[in-house]
Amino acid sequence: MTTVDVPAGSPFGPENLPYGVYSVGGGAPRVGVRLGDSAVDLAALLGDDVFAAPSLNPFLAQGAARWAAVRAAITERVAGKVPAAAVHPIGEVALHLPFEVADYVDFYASEHHASNLGRLFRPGSEPLMPNWKHLPVGYHGRSGTVVVSGTDIVRPSGQRKAPDADAPAFGPSVRLDIEAELGFVVGVGSPIGTSIPTSAFAEHVFGAFLVNDWSARDLQAWEYVPLGPNLGKSFATSVSPWIVPLAALEAARVPLPGQDPQPLPYLREQEPWGLDIDLVVEWNGEEVARPCYREMYWSPAQMLAHMTVNGASARTGDMFASGTISGPGKHERGAFIELTWGGKEPVTVKGEERTFLLDGDEVTISATAPGPDGTTIGFGEVTGRILPAR
Amino acid sequence: MTTVDVPAGSPFGPENLPYGVYSVGGGAPRVGVRLGDSAVDLAALLGDDVFAAPSLNPFLAQGAARWAAVRAAITERVAGKVPAAAVHPIGEVALHLPFEVADYVDFYASEHHASNLGRLFRPGSEPLMPNWKHLPVGYHGRSGTVVVSGTDIVRPSGQRKAPDADAPAFGPSVRLDIEAELGFVVGVGSPIGTSIPTSAFAEHVFGAFLVNDWSARDLQAWEYVPLGPNLGKSFATSVSPWIVPLAALEAARVPLPGQDPQPLPYLREQEPWGLDIDLVVEWNGEEVARPCYREMYWSPAQMLAHMTVNGASARTGDMFASGTISGPGKHERGAFIELTWGGKEPVTVKGEERTFLLDGDEVTISATAPGPDGTTIGFGEVTGRILPAR
Incomplete structure (x- = not known):
């Protein structure tokens, strides 16, 4: 013993x-x-x-x-x-990989991220779509390419079209990016034809973990209309290996920053599921961002309620993620496309000006939350290194 | 014996x-x-x-x-x-359900369907997006709500916004529709970081079957920008119970109707994977459409090559579907939103003018293809009845 x-x-x-x-x-x-x-x-x-x-x-x-x-x-x-x-x-x-992933839904729950991406992908239009403050926008990702932290990431190839080109070209992504996110795993599902109210969140969701939703921005920009991201995301999504149970996050629960307009009744919460979690994004060992989860507009309880309100079933192992966590400050942005404003404002990494990921780069996302009695709850980290395209 | x-x-x-x-x-x-x-x-x-x-x-x-x-x-x-x-x-x-569904990707491979939907969802814009003829556009659907033919379909509820309303309302879908599609199941997958060329299609894909991708058009229209369909589709997708092996479809293989511009090399086929399949859509027992698969712009071999060209792995049980099969003629449209032109041109079903699905309605999609020596290959049918919203 x-x-x-x-x-x-x-x-x-x-x-x-x-x-x-x-x-x-x-x-x-x-x-x-x-x-x-x-x-x-x-x-x-x-x-x-x-x-x-x-x-x-x-x-x-x-x-x-x-x-x-x-x-x-x-x-x-x-x-x-x-x-x-x-x-x-x-x-x-x-x-x-700590659990077998059933379905995987990725949300878009940071107002700052959605606004920044809207400005970058659709310049000249309203940054937020009319639906954004009425429902947690999300889409299904590829479950089969969820990998555990430490797995190398092969640079994806695909179609991308330069703004001044007549036609797309094929080749390795030249705008490979990260998205720092928080993920949740469903323990107890719900049958088809029923839904999970926000009040039942903790009866269904077991815990939370970190997600790096690797994103090829050039592939994504060309493909994503009208059915959403596909190849620009589906090559790999990394998750941290330790699932923090919701029970360990009681001291981290905080109200949402505020929702205006008030959402429809099925999205309202009786008790808050905002979470006071601080993330750190390191690029080749140098801190480049500190996104904070407490700034997120939509809560995970609202995400799950929305995902099932149409009667879609949930299953053990269903994973859903918050979308990029970005706060109002420049240093709080959880994706390089935002940090570098589409590559136009490089950041300094180990003394070099950098925009998107180069082969050999390593990104590590870590996070902590307040625990009971002044303790700290660690999420550990999700890390990955870029290998050259094959 | x-x-x-x-x-x-x-x-x-x-x-x-x-x-x-x-x-x-x-x-x-x-x-x-x-x-x-x-x-x-x-x-x-x-x-x-x-x-x-x-x-x-x-x-x-x-x-x-x-x-x-x-x-x-x-x-x-x-x-x-x-x-x-x-x-x-x-x-x-x-x-x-004949197989456990791993990931499910739904494509959008009919030029007629994509053009019709473009006109209906984005009036005044070009019906086809600039990417459409360069890659088979697709998105991930919800694997957990794929159900076998005969399963009742509970009418989904969700958010929809009337064009003249300030804000969305919540309630049962009032524009519940079908999509008549052909599905394919992957038998042998491919490791992450590799891709499946069009020439290897038959080494990976086992067979084909019918799909009804039930679609709540009002939910879809409100939610789908910018990340694609989610709740409007995720409540249920029905599949026919018999998987026709590719080996039974040799006599049905035909060239594609023609691709202009020529696609990028990774999408070119050495041998044709167009399929001469005739579908029949029955609404409460009355035939309302005869879509034909041979009109599809993109082949299933191209879909699989595209889906994996970024290095995404494929797994046993991965399912992908063609998207709605619509031909050039009005009677060849595989979705009611097209047949009734957004509900403005009702069709007659059992003597009544009808646009979208009512509670109690039943839709049955069946199909046949030419077999060897003048025989006929049957796909059987995929059927489902609408139950009232809960």
Whole structure:
């Protein structure tokens, strides 16, 4: 038996306990929680085979009462002696995609981001579309290309058309970008023909994580009318490996900054699901932005209510993401197309003027939120490096 | 032992052999082929447990050489005596969703449909967007709401805004429509970072089936800018239960009607994947349209090549659909919004003037293609009835 040490001030203290899937030395992937600088094997800790699985999905499907009971059991067990075989130094584990992604919907919930993109993609028009303040605009992304943090990203090729060209050309994207987002995973779904009210959010959604929605802006700009982004996004979406349960985010809940006009009744919230989360975006190790989630216009409870109000079913493993998190300040923008204003205002990265991603570049997004009693809840990071086009 | 009778002229003769998943008397779903008016249990016929599964996916993943070998084995076996327990009258089986849907991409490959929708959704602008003839425009749909033919469709609710209203209202869709489409299922996928050339289409795609992409036009019109359709489509997509293997469609392959300008090299075909398929759309039992697939601008091989040219992976169970099949003639339009020109030119159904779907309406789409030696290949049908909004 051993104890799990937690360094003072760790963002992975016992008030966090995020869930992930990891393996050790090429062994079978299994579910664990992160505590301090350790991964703790839950099948070994709790003797429950639902965690001896290569994804969180079986546990997610068990529902909110069970999530609470397991969290309480883990909290109690890790305060004392635990089996030494259940504890692995974080540096010795390989982290895997934490859940099987069912459907993936990406929203567009930052007013600052949507306004900036509107100005860049549709100059001369109103930056926000007439529907934007009435519903959380979103679209379905590609579930099969959601990858775990650390996965290399091959530069996508595709069609793009220069403004002065008669026809499109084919080749590697020359405007490869990031989008710093927050993602959510559905644990308990809902049958087709029904919907999930905002008040039932925490009964259905298990937790949150970081998302980098890699975006080829040149492909996107050419393809996206009238049916939305496709190839410009579908090549890869990276997620952080640790799912922070909603239960760890109670102290981070804040009211939304304000919605005007008041949304339709099905989108109103009885209790706030704004979240006080600070992100940091690093480009080759240099901080280039600090987006803050508390500026988001639409809450995740509103996103889920909207997504199902037409009777669409939800399933265990459904993932939805916030869209780029951008605040009002220039340093708060979560995409390079905004930070560099379409490439016209380069930023300085390690002493070089930069606009979009070059081969070999690495982007790391990390985040923290306030925890109970002055503690900090860490999301860890989502990172990825660009490989040359094939 | 028994023989499987095939009525003369049946579109389910031994040259077709479409695959589906069925159950009998509440028993476990399993894979079978349709022959004449019977479902033939493949696990019982061939003694192979890959067919004792509730979906086609395990068999699809085995690849094109195996698909050909199994088709040859079935053809040989059903020509003689087969175990009586392997044969079930089609009227006594329940048909299930034939495969687990991984990702679902819906294209927009009919020039007539895209032009008609452009005129209806964006009056006064060019009907086709500048990108339309350069790439097969498509977007991701919701995999979790793909349902098998015969599933009732609950009328979706959502936001829609009247042209003269200041703000949107919430309520049941009043412009509920169909889209008659052809769908394709990927058997063998491709790894992330690679792509599938048009020439490899038949090594990856197993077969084709009918799709009704139910569409709430009022929800869609309000929500779809700038990220594409979402709630207007995501409530349900119906598919026919029998997957016609590509091997059964050899005699139906025809050149595309013509592409001008010539597409970029990655979209060019060495051999044609146009398909000579005739559809019939029935509204409450009355024929209202006869769309023909051979009029489609983009081929399914081009769709798959485009979908993966950016390095997006493909997976077993990935589904993609053609988009509405509309020909040049009014009676060839595969969506009611086109047939009735946005509701302004009603069609007569059972003696009544009709525009969009009413509660209790039933729509059935069926199709046939030429088979070898003057035979006919049947796709069966995809049908669904509208239930009132909840």
